Amino acid sequence: MMLAYVLFFFAFKLIKGNDISSVFDLNIYSCFVINALLLLFTYPLLFVLEKVFGFTSNITLVELSNTNNRLLRKMSEEAPGTFQHSIQVANLAAAAAIHIGAKSQLVRTGALYHDIGKMENPVFFTENQGGFNPHSTLSYEQSAQVVISHVADGVRLAEKNNIPHVIKDFISTHHGKGKAKYFYILWKNEHPDEEPAGELFVYPGPNPFSKETAVLMMADAVEAASRSLSEYTEESIGNLVEKIIDLQMQEGFFKECPITFKDISIVKTVFKEKLKTIYHTRISYPEPNDIANKV
Ligand SMILES: [Fe+2]
Ligand SMILES: [Fe+2]
Structure with a gap:
């Protein structure tokens, strides 16, 4: 040079x-x-400045988002479904962040790490299951605890691997203080007149507290739910995005966030557009007979 x-x-x-x-x-x-x-001396100096002043530069964030680094590569090998989900969430969240003036590189990197805790028990999460569901051997309370523990496991893994605290925030807030709904609803169906003891079905939180962590929470829930849609039309995708994010707002997850109704409306629009593009390519090819008949 x-x-x-x-x-x-x-x-x-x-x-x-x-x-x-x-x-x-x-x-x-x-x-x-x-x-x-x-x-x-730029790199060593940057490292010293980050440590002294407690900030994380965009250079470090870009380095952390390299999917060839040790931790992300390990996730791609041990929890391939979670890795794929994290990439999709990162793309959705970063696109929305740009449109509302949030820090898109921070959101992208945070999204890649938000579920690293699932590496501890990958088969307990549907996206990594290849047939056998280990939850069938557990009670609803035990299953909820295993699922909820991926947040604490993620924070622990991040600390062990020197991941900056701004990324740890995405891990700890991406489910906020929400419930492990799937198992909670199953439990409630069996105990309609009771409430579970303690916080058995509740994530530890905290709720998102910045625009960036809020966008990730929305992208995470929307991406996960989009996988279970029975059909991918403009209407079904639009309804899904509206329903998921409206529910999160009703549950008060964004009360501590400096995010506006206008921002949320923009985020919804970006998600709808992105999901339409992602699922648009899933067209079925015609059979050879169909082609022959049309010629
Ligand atoms: Fe998660
Ligand atoms: Fe997730």
């Missing part, structure tokens, strides 16, 4: 200069050398 600068400068001087001696002025070239040495 430095050599390219020097050569360019040398050529420029040769073209412009009247005095050939100025082309070989070593003082100028020493500036290039100093510049190159300072560039060498």
Whole structure:
């Protein structure tokens, strides 16, 4: 890089200069050398600045979002369904973040890590199951506890792997203080007049507290639900996005977020457009006979 600068400068001087001696002025070239040495220290300096002032730069976020890094590669091998879900959530959430002026790189990186806790027990999550469902051997309370524990497991894994706290926030808030609804509803159906003891079916939280964590919570729920749609039409996708996000608002998940109704409306529109594009390609090809009949 430095050599390219020097050569360019040398050529420029040769073209412009009247005095050939100025082309070989070593003082100028020493500036290039100093510049190159300072560039060498950029990364260590950035690391020191991040530690001292407690912020996470976009360079670090981009590095963390490299799916070839050790932790994400491990997730792709041990929990491939969760990895695929995280990539889809990252794309949805980052697109929405751009449209509402939130930090899209932060959201993208946070989304890639939000479910890393599932690596501890991958087969207990539908997206990683290949037939056998281990929940069939557990009570509803036990199943809810295993599912809920992916948040605490994720935070622990993040700490163990030195993931910055701004990313840990996405892990701890992506289910907020919501319920593990699937198992809660099954339990309630069997105990219609009772309430479960303690917080057996409730995620520890906290609820999202920034635009970025709110967008991730919306993208996560919408992406997961979109997989179970029976048909992918403009109407079914639109209804799904509206229903999921309206329910999250009613449950008060965004009360501590600086996110506006206008922002949420934009987020919904972006999700609908993105999901339509994602599922639009799923057309069925005609049989050879159909082609022959039309020719
Ligand atoms: Fe999750
Ligand atoms: Fe998720």
